[in-house]
Amino acid sequence: MIQSIWKMKKVLAILLALSTLSFIVYLTIGRKNVGSIHKYTSTDDLYVKEKTKLLKNDLQEAATKIQELEEKLEILETRIPKKYPEVKFLNYLKKKRILVTGGAGFVGSHLVDNLMLQGHEVIVVDNFFTGRKRNVEQWIGHENFELIHHDIVNPLFIEVDEIYHLASPASPPHYMQNPVKTIKTNTLGTINMLGLARRVNAKVLIASTSEVYGDPDIHPQPETYWGHVNPIGPRACYDEGKRVAETLTYAYAKQENMQVRVARIFNTYGPRMHMNDGRVVSNFILQALQNEVITVYGSGEQTRSFQYVSDLVDGLVALMESNYTLPVNLGNPVEHTINEFATIIKQLVGGHSTIKNVAEVEDDPQRRRPDISRAKNILNWEPKVSLNVGLQKTVNYFRKELKRFKHSHNKSSNFL
Numbered sequence: 001m002i003q004s005i006w007k008m009k010k011v012l013a014i015l016l017a018l019s020t021l022s023f024i025v026y027l028t029i030g031r032k033n034v035g036s037i038h039k040y041t042s043t044d045d046l047y048v049k050e051k052t053k054l055l056k057n058d059l060q061e062a063a064t065k066i067q068e069l070e071e072k073l074e075i076l077e078t079r080i081p082k083k084y085p086e087v088k089f090l091n092y093l094k095k096k097r098i099l100v101t102g103g104a105g106f107v108g109s110h111l112v113d114n115l116m117l118q119g120h121e122v123i124v125v126d127n128f129f130t131g132r133k134r135n136v137e138q139w140i141g142h143e144n145f146e147l148i149h150h151d152i153v154n155p156l157f158i159e160v161d162e163i164y165h166l167a168s169p170a171s172p173p174h175y176m177q178n179p180v181k182t183i184k185t186n187t188l189g190t191i192n193m194l195g196l197a198r199r200v201n202a203k204v205l206i207a208s209t210s211e212v213y214g215d216p217d218i219h220p221q222p223e224t225y226w227g228h229v230n231p232i233g234p235r236a237c238y239d240e241g242k243r244v245a246e247t248l249t250y251a252y253a254k255q256e257n258m259q260v261r262v263a264r265i266f267n268t269y270g271p272r273m274h275m276n277d278g279r280v281v282s283n284f285i286l287q288a289l290q291n292e293v294i295t296v297y298g299s300g301e302q303t304r305s306f307q308y309v310s311d312l313v314d315g316l317v318a319l320m321e322s323n324y325t326l327p328v329n330l331g332n333p334v335e336h337t338i339n340e341f342a343t344i345i346k347q348l349v350g351g352h353s354t355i356k357n358v359a360e361v362e363d364d365p366q367r368r369r370p371d372i373s374r375a376k377n378i379l380n381w382e383p384k385v386s387l388n389v390g391l392q393k394t395v396n397y398f399r400k401e402l403k404r405f406k407h408s409h410n411k412s413s414n415f416l
């Protein structure tokens with residue numbers, strides 16, 4: 001198939017070259033000869049005009065044919081078997097059917113890569129509110145992979161061995177955009193996933209968040225801390241939504257004797273973050289790459305600790321495989337003020353952005369840093385990727401995304 005496509009491409013190129021050549025030969029030699037034999041007459045002029053018109057028509061026809069053939073080629077190329085990343089072979093005793101809700105999202109899609117490479121069967125469920133098909137396109141069509149467009153606010157009936165329940169918008173501007181939907185996803189959605197796990201006797205891991213600690217008055221935050229959350233503030237749809245999700249998880253576990261895991265995920269970054277994600281890492285990098293003002297909300301003295309996405313994925317898999325049922329913090333304990341963070345990004349990216357303090361965000365947690373002793377002791381897990389290495393990878397990713405965006409933007413404006 002590939003060979004015949006190449007042959008077709010060669011024939012097309014030869015056709016085009018021949019017709020262009022004959023046109024040029026005619027215009028140069030043909031016209032010269034006409035001029036050298038006799039003086040121009042109006043009949044000669046007419047002849048030349050007529051001939052040029054005919055050749056132009058021929059060229060136009062050839063161009064249309066080429067376009068038709070190119071379209072056919074495109075269709076044929078889609079039939080060439082796709083090359084997938086190499087996955088491990090697992091026998092039927094070891095191979096699991098794993099559901100990842102929110103599997104087309106930023107964290108979800110990296111988890112899917114990990115599980116697929118291990119050789120498991122992976123079913124992704126996503127409503128594509130913040131997830132994107134592009135994040136999992138590398139697996140589409142693979143025999144171990146399935147993508148279902150579904151909103152987990154509605155029940156789902158499938159057979160699985162494990163469930164990673166990640167579905168929920170996670171960036172503050174996204175989860176605040178439709179707070180009722182965020183609450184529904186984290187309550188009804190979680191009930192549906194716990195119900196499914198109970199029916200099919202699957203192990204279930206719930207993605208919770210460091211936001212359950214609210215604006216903490218204990219620092220760093222251990223899992224035993226109950227938190228300091230404003231139940232009616234703008235972040236409550238997410239904070240309280242996740243707190244109820246945890247409550248539901250332990251209620252099901254106790255009442256139905258289920259195997260549950262709860263990961264409290266701290267600020268995470270990396271490739272596949274959305275250009276419009278709105279969180280600090282993507283905002284600062286995009287601003288720096290475009291020489292725009294880097295916007296620090298409030299004084300910038302609030303702190304965060306950032307973990308690279310591959311570290312988080314390793315932690316999630318280790319937690320699922322463990323026997324531990326209580327919540328576990330997954331985050332990188334290296335803490336920075338947002339002012340420091342802005343300077344780090346500016347230095348890494350270069351350019352001539354300035355850093356500006358703008359209005360503060362309501363209920364913005366002032367300090368955040370995970371106590372990861374539990375994850376270290378129980379899972380033997382700790383982050384491996386330094387901020388510098390992780391940020392460099394993320395900057396490279398956003399640089400490509402910007403080029404891609406500009407390219408498609410130019411293309412569409414040309415088209416219009």
Ligand SMILES: O=c1ccn([C@@H]2O[C@H](COP(=O)(O)OP(=O)(O)O[C@H]3OC[C@@H](O)[C@H](O)[C@H]3O)[C@@H](O)[C@H]2O)c(=O)[nH]1
Pocket residue numbers: 170171172208209210211265266267268278279280281283284295296297298302304338361364365
């Ligand atoms: O452009 C920006 C964006 C954000 N910020 C600040 O940077 C800090 C971090 O903000 P982000 O929006 O990235 O993330 P937050 O820490 O507020 O929330 C996150 O917490 C942990 C995760 O579970 C969630 O993904 C998310 O809710 C905040 O203090 C925020 O005010 C800026 O100064 N400028």
